[in-house]
Amino acid sequence: MEHLHVLNGDSTAVSFGGTGLPGRRAVWREALCEDRVAWHADPLAVLRERSSFFPDYERQVLAEWEVIAAHRGPVVLWFEFDLFCQINLLFLVSYLPDENPVFLICPGDHPEIPNFHGLGECNARQLAALYVTRIHLTEADRQAARLLWKAYTSPNPEALAAVRDTGPFVHFPAAISLHLQRFPSVTTGLNRIETFFLEQLLRKPAGLSTLLPAFWRAYPGFGFGDTQLKETLNDLVQYGLLANNGGDYSLAPDGHAVWAGSSDYVSRWTGSRWLGGCELASGQPVPRWNPAENTISRPPLQ
Structure with missing residues (x-):
């Protein structure tokens, strides 16, 4: 056949x-x-x-x-x-x-x-x-x-976090872990990718030619290309955490506030984001990633 x-x-x-x-x-x-x-x-x-x-x-x-x-x-x-x-x-x-x-x-x-x-x-x-x-x-x-x-x-997303048996799909536990890290953190509202970019820009402004290769070296397990990472940076600019000066990104005052934990990134969102089948809607409690335990928690309804 x-x-x-x-x-x-x-x-x-x-x-x-x-x-x-x-x-x-x-x-x-x-x-x-x-x-x-x-x-x-x-x-x-x-x-x-x-x-x-x-x-x-x-x-x-x-x-x-x-x-x-x-x-x-x-x-x-x-x-x-x-x-x-x-x-x-x-x-x-x-x-x-x-x-x-x-x-x-x-x-x-x-x-x-x-x-x-x-x-x-x-x-x-x-x-x-x-x-x-x-x-x-x-x-x-x-x-x-x-x-x-x-x-x-x-x-x-708790259903995915609870998965233990992945059969012959030996790379899926690591993929699950990275997927959970795409949810906003309990501390700043930033996910793992957003956190990485802010951490890089705490040192000095940088352009795509520096930021993207640095991300790929640090996190090859995401498998994301230019498109996904540029969208993340554009969102951080749109919501006031970063400034884009002729292609060089730098941390804005609001970015420093979020990084310090005195402001929550999720509170700035408009519209919805989706991760798989889970909607993260602005103005609503959303599932949060706990970096210390790499687990998902859901805040109570207000």
Whole structure:
């Protein structure tokens, strides 16, 4: 039976063409770690709700899903260890047709690549060699993924924090931890990423060419690219914590106040933010991340 290789992005796809591995290819470009993701029994319902998430969604995502959903035969999932990839992986494992054997390739490191960040760094020979490391996912493994996906899309992040058994998805505990750190902290209202940028700018102003590589070195496990990190910086500017002076970011007086704990960042929000299935609405008590324990707590209703 013909194999279908589902690749985690276009960077991997470029090298994969030279592997000589037989079978068809599909490229998964969604970013299910971003914005609202609701649980539905029908995967198309999940995706259609997100069709305005980025341009050309029909071609970039829905057309690829049609290829994946229509395939009958073995499916090989090529994904990375970071939060970005792990959430996409859970979606695919949860919704692939039951009759398809599913295999997973998800390395956390590579003997030939120091400071390994993912499959996109591998050449064709290295990707071909990884094929023999594939893991066959059992029905119990796939059921574990479905439970994890339901927890991620739940309005209650406590459900995800309570997960203990992640089956063969050995990188998911670290991904869960990083996901919880995206919630506002109990002390300042800043999440882990926002805290990192303010901490960097306490020292001196800096531009994107300094801030983004520093973040990637410190937190490769998020797997976020320029787009997500620039949006975070733009929000910090919009809400008055940072100033942007010709591309150099600096800490504004309100940023110093939030950093010191005398002002709460969440109180400045307008509108809503979504993390998986959990809405963080301005003016309402929101789940908070406790950095000391890396747990989620929910303040009582006012």
